[in-house]
Amino acid sequence: MATPVGVLVAIGGAAEAAVVRAVAQAPGLEVVRRCADLAELLAAAAAGVGRVAVVSADLPGLDREAVWHLHGSEAWVVVLPAEGDPPERSAALGADAVAADGAGVVAAVAGLLAGAARPSAPEPFVPEPHDAHGRIVAVWGPTGAPGRTTLAVNLAAEMAEAARDTGAAVLLVDADTYGGTVAQVLGLLDEAPGIAAAARAGAAGRLDAAALAALTPRLGSGLRVLTGLSRADRWPELPAASLEPVWAACRALADVTVVDCGFCVEQDEVLTYDTRAPQRNAATLSALAAADLVVVVGAGDPVGMQRLVRALAALGETGCGAPWRVVVNRVRPTASGPHPRDAVRAALRRYAGVADAVVLPDDQAACDGALLHARTLAEHAPSSPLRRAVAALAAEVLSATPPVGAH
Ligand SMILES: Nc1ncnc2c1ncn2[C@@H]1O[C@H](COP(=O)(O)OP(=O)(O)OP(=O)(O)O)[C@@H](O)[C@H]1O
Ligand SMILES: [Mg+2]
Structure with a gap:
């Protein structure tokens, strides 16, 4: 049997239990670490413990730079929007996918794993692709x-x-x-x-x-x-x-x-x-x-x-x-x-x-x-x-x- 894909979870509040349950039940996925904060998540990803990081958008300190570092550790990043927050804000953090709940997380992870390359850190100073004209x-x-x-x-x-x-x-x-x-x-x-x-x-x-x-x-x-x-x-x-x-x-x-x-x-x-x-x-x-x-x-x-x-x-x-x-x-x-x-x-x-x-x-x-x-x-x-x-x-x-x- 193939080794399950390790999932790191860093979610505050009640949503955590539901996401952990959904991931644990999904074939081929395994929750390898429930992180208390961003520092623990970044350290676990840097140590190569998981291939996917599931984070809530309101995790203190989570920003584009943190997502960039997770990518640098070759982890996919799935973000759960904070309550009342539009999904665009989570996407603007540079996440690979945005999911609303446990089932959404499992579907998003499956989609990412089915895709081609693993994530890797973008070149540090490559400008954003843009369609704005200035x-x-x-x-x-x-x-x-x-x-x-x-x-x-x-x-x-x-x-x-x-x-x-x-x-x-x-x-x-x-x-x-x-x-x-x-x-x-x-x-x-x-x-x-x-x-x-x-x-x-x-x-x-x-x-x-x-x-x-x-x-x-x-x-x-x-x-x-x-x-x-x-x-x-x-x-x-x-x-x-x-x-x-x-x-x-x-x-x-x-x-x-x-x-x-x-x-x-x-x-x-x-x-x-x-x-x-x-x-x-x-x-x-x-x-x-x-x-x-x-x-x-x-x-x-x-x-x-x-x-x-x-x-x-x-x-x-x-x-x-x-x-x-x-x-x-x-x-x-x-x-x-x-x-x-x-x-x-x-x-x-x-x-x-x-x-x-x-x-x-x-x-x-x-x-x-x-x-x-x-x-x-x-x-x-x-x-x-x-x-x-x-x-x-x-x-x-x-x-x-x-x-x-x-x-
Ligand atoms: N063509 C010029 N003729 C005379 N004085 C000038 C000229 N250009 C700039 N200066 C003067 O040289 C000084 C330094 O200019 P400025 O502050 O623009 O340099 P800077 O390269 O931005 O320096 P910094 O390293 O402090 O950022 C200022 O007092 C400015 O008024
Ligand atoms: Mg100057």
Whole structure:
């Protein structure tokens, strides 16, 4: 006789007994562990004790990340919706099946076992498949404050301005886990719930366009903003599995989402044996993986240029498949010689094979004034050379990102 298939059960309340009974009576299935909590379930699955995990949606701590780890242990996941909860919410957790009662669980397990492959963990940073139309532009660059935030904020502001005629919606997201500053730069209240709240809702399967809209205040220009972590030490609140639904909701809410990323793309999980440990760079890596276009920004001085060349190599190693647009910021004769634009372009061509870098001028007066008044360049210094260059780049990015429905 074939060995029965082991089923792990983690269900709170009265429903547990009925499910256990139904599974025990089903031919070919065996309840191998009745888990008291999520930790016990994850440990049992990781030890290879069961091939199927049956969990109630209201099990404390159950979220997309937990389901992702169960899949990583090659366990199918069947979720029982909490009372009064729509089945869609359970499905949004990433479950393989949703069942209402014991008989439903047995049928769902039979269906899964009859199917082809065993579950396996998805690649950590593969973006959600999506049919929503919005595009994601990640603004990223190496350490040394090359101007990621300045560029992300002002690109988004210019796009929102340009979109006034078309009615397109533009969203700016602060995903920098090393000290997000978007709220301060735009003079927004620090207490806004922001990206941590969006990630929490995403992990719980509760984030859709309407929920994200409630978390993203609109500025006068129509630009929506999802503010960052109010304290950098809160970075463990942004695991990759919680951010995937955030990107999906961004695509549903906005035509274009501009993401201000942290600088670091080291995959720190390879340094640890604890695969449940959160990773500080998960937010940046998941934004890069979700992006339709990456704007890579480096500083136009010798150190910044060398960092930029290395950063382009590091970006390639993340597996980010989106096209890149390379931008050199703060370009000035005192740092690059009498013909700084030509010098910077020639260096990038030679050392990174980048033929068409965008060059932005150094413009301290415009940037300092905008910061001091918590305004965008368009508001504070509309005719400054930097503002004009950023507006031209915004127009290019708007037309260069793949057209609606091209995914
Ligand atoms: N083109 C520019 N000309 C002059 N100053 C600039 C320019 N771009 C950015 N700055 C200034 O450089 C500083 C750093 O910019 P910003 O905060 O945008 O960098 P960042 O890459 O986001 O840094 P961090 O690593 O802190 O996130 C700010 O004071 C900003 O005003
Ligand atoms: Mg920044």
